[in-house]
Amino acid sequence: MSALAETSAPKAPRRITSWRLLLNNRLATAGLVLLGLVALMIVLVPILPLPDPDATAPADRLKPLLTAGHLLGTDQLGRDILSRLLWGTRVSVAVGFAATLIAAFVGSAIGIMAGYAGGRTDNAMMRGIDMLMAFPYILLALAIVAALGPGLMNALYAIAVVNIPFFARNVRGVTLGYVHREFVDAARLSGKGNLSIVLTEILPNVLPVIVITMSTTAGWMILETAGLSFLGLGAQPPQADLGSMLGEGRAQLFTAPHVSIVPGVMIFLIVISLNLLGDGIRDVLDPRLRSGALARPGPVTEVASGRAVPANAAAGAALSIVGLETGFRRGSEIVPAVRGVSLHVKPGECLGLIGESGSGKSVTALSIMGLVASPPGLIRNGAVYLGNEDVLAMPETRLIANRGSRVAYVFQDPLTTLHPMYPVGRQVEEAIAAHQSISAAACRERAVGLLNKVGIPEARERAKHYPHQLSGGQRQRVGIAMALANDPEVIIADEPTTALDVTVQARILELLRDLQRERGMALLFITHDFGVVSEICDRVAVMKDGEIVETGETREVLANPQHAYTKRLIACVPELGMGEHFLKGVAGLFPGRKEQPS
Numbered sequence: 001m002s003a004l005a006e007t008s009a010p011k012a013p014r015r016i017t018s019w020r021l022l023l024n025n026r027l028a029t030a031g032l033v034l035l036g037l038v039a040l041m042i043v044l045v046p047i048l049p050l051p052d053p054d055a056t057a058p059a060d061r062l063k064p065l066l067t068a069g070h071l072l073g074t075d076q077l078g079r080d081i082l083s084r085l086l087w088g089t090r091v092s093v094a095v096g097f098a099a100t101l102i103a104a105f106v107g108s109a110i111g112i113m114a115g116y117a118g119g120r121t122d123n124a125m126m127r128g129i130d131m132l133m134a135f136p137y138i139l140l141a142l143a144i145v146a147a148l149g150p151g152l153m154n155a156l157y158a159i160a161v162v163n164i165p166f167f168a169r170n171v172r173g174v175t176l177g178y179v180h181r182e183f184v185d186a187a188r189l190s191g192k193g194n195l196s197i198v199l200t201e202i203l204p205n206v207l208p209v210i211v212i213t214m215s216t217t218a219g220w221m222i223l224e225t226a227g228l229s230f231l232g233l234g235a236q237p238p239q240a241d242l243g244s245m246l247g248e249g250r251a252q253l254f255t256a257p258h259v260s261i262v263p264g265v266m267i268f269l270i271v272i273s274l275n276l277l278g279d280g281i282r283d284v285l286d287p288r289l290r291s292g293a294l295a296r297p298g299p300v301t302e303v304a305s306g307r308a309v310p311a312n313a314a315a316g317a318a319l320s321i322v323g324l325e326t327g328f329r330r331g332s333e334i335v336p337a338v339r340g341v342s343l344h345v346k347p348g349e350c351l352g353l354i355g356e357s358g359s360g361k362s363v364t365a366l367s368i369m370g371l372v373a374s375p376p377g378l379i380r381n382g383a384v385y386l387g388n389e390d391v392l393a394m395p396e397t398r399l400i401a402n403r404g405s406r407v408a409y410v411f412q413d414p415l416t417t418l419h420p421m422y423p424v425g426r427q428v429e430e431a432i433a434a435h436q437s438i439s440a441a442a443c444r445e446r447a448v449g450l451l452n453k454v455g456i457p458e459a460r461e462r463a464k465h466y467p468h469q470l471s472g473g474q475r476q477r478v479g480i481a482m483a484l485a486n487d488p489e490v491i492i493a494d495e496p497t498t499a500l501d502v503t504v505q506a507r508i509l510e511l512l513r514d515l516q517r518e519r520g521m522a523l524l525f526i527t528h529d530f531g532v533v534s535e536i537c538d539r540v541a542v543m544k545d546g547e548i549v550e551t552g553e554t555r556e557v558l559a560n561p562q563h564a565y566t567k568r569l570i571a572c573v574p575e576l577g578m579g580e581h582f583l584k585g586v587a588g589l590f591p592g593r594k595e596q597p598s
């Protein structure tokens with residue numbers, strides 16, 4: 001019997017601008033406002049009715065705060081502190097930003113060149129950078145100023161030079177990650193020259209890192225400028241900058257503390273606002289931070305507190321999913337990926353979950369045992385029953401204990417799921433030991449037995465091999481052995497044969513089917529290939545845009561598909577001699593892709 005459900009066009013998520021994301025971050029907004037005020041003040045300073053910052057008046061020396069005509073008092077030479085503060089901030093900020101720009105430009109150029117050229121050029125450039133880094137940076141800055149002579153411009157050069165290594169190392173690291181990527185190879189094959197590749201392929205990818213590094217180091221450079229001026233090596237009298245004001249006020253720290261506290265507070269405000277804003281910019285520019293992918297995910301997927309559970313478990317099912325809705329947070333919005341999915345698998349049965357890429361199959365599978373990373377994942381509604389027990393209502397420890405013991409997963413690419421540093425036998429032993437308290441010797445025997453069972457030849461010997469020493473098919477057999485390790489009630493296989501060639505694929509499918517029938521397990525088999533479904537699945541559920549659009553006995557669905565999308569998926573299974581008809585079927589899949597949640 002087949003059940004049919006029509007899809008409704010998903011609502012396009014509202015576009016969240018970077019600007020809005022930045023303003024969502026309260027600390028970054030506070031930094032931005034503070035910095036805006038400082039910027040406004042230093043821009044307006046020439047037209048403000050302020051006394052000459054360098055005009056001395058010994059009779060008015062060390063006037064306290066809020067003195068008439070001197071809002072922030074006067075210094076030891078009777079100069080107006082407010083005027084000196086605003087003019088001095090202008091100088092410090094200008095020098096700090098100029099040093100940041102120079103360091104960013106030179107350091108990034110070195111980093112990109114070294115990373116792109118590689119080999120000896122990389123070696124020579126990075127050893128030079130290492131030499132710069134070998135000196136404590138302030139010592140190096142002092143040495144440079146000592147060699148060039150004191151003065152604001154020389155302080156600027158010194159600070160820029162000591163910060164070049166930060167940019168060079170950061171940018172080189174990122175460049176190295178892109179240099180051997182396929183899109184760069186493609187640009188090379190298209191005949192582009194090195195400069196053009198660097199400017200059009202590498203630089204756009206590296207630019208966010210440069211901006212992030214700039215935003216987080218600008219505050220630091222303003223502080224370093226102030227440090228050099230404080231030591232008398234930056235701004236020279238009578239010119240004011242924040243560091244020299246601090247240095248001059250030091251002598252009056254106890255008699256007139258406001259002389260040094262005022263520039264100190266200004267340095268603090270500028271640096272803190274730059275750091276807060278820098279952190280905010282970094283979060284906005286890095287898409288992984290923006291989506292929460294770099295945030296440490298919780299051990300189980302977050303479940304909305306008021307989730308609706310539309311129905312109970314299906315009678316006699318090992319696994320039933322009812323009305324499952326899973327989405328991903330993006331800013332303050334939740335983008336749906338799975339919309340009201342219901343399905344069930346009985347013991348000894350294989351249910352195929354089929355749909356094109358991005359239709360929500362993996363998110364459904366991962367939601368079952370709370371494995372969707374949160375943040376950004378969120379299960380909004382629905383329930384997942386193991387027998388009659390709702391997994392989503394289980395205490396965290398119980399849910400985690402059920403992973404691998406009652407429900408096991410086999411993933412697509414065993415090379416990424418197996419640990420490269422441990423022999424495969426040991427990894428199967430670990431899977432057993434995670435849920436069973438048996439002796440090490442018994443565990444080893446059982447691991448060898450499992451490897452044997454999944455068809456690894458000379459299992460005892462092979463157990464000592466590392467993943468890279470096995471073929472793709474053998475690695476997937478190890479993955480299946482690990483899934484079987486604790487005799488689970490349900491196995492979820494997420495495209496376990498996609499990375500394998502057709503002959504190996506056929507053998508793995510046969511193995512899975514035999515094991516599943518022999519052990520009476522429920523198998524949820526995720527694929528995008530109706531050919532695979534027809535070989536292994538008793539029933540099939542067709543998924544499109546996060547919804548199940550058709551379910552039924554495999555034979556029935558194949559013989560008499562009801563939904564247009566199912567028909568197109570079936571038409572995509574190539575047959576020898578089909579030629580043009582096959583391509584028409586594949587082309588028919590694409591119009592629906594526009595409706596995908598982006």
Ligand SMILES: Nc1ncnc2c1ncn2[C@@H]1O[C@H](COP(=O)(O)OP(=O)(O)OP(=O)(O)O)[C@@H](O)[C@H]1O
Pocket residue numbers: 291293328337355356357358359360361362363364376528596597598
């Ligand atoms: N971490 C994530 N953050 C935001 N969106 C995500 C995340 N993971 C998946 N999605 C979105 O959820 C939707 C469903 O993805 P899913 O991985 O389930 O697709 P799939 O059908 O398994 O595809 P494939 O066959 O390619 O694995 C996609 O639109 C995807 O962009």
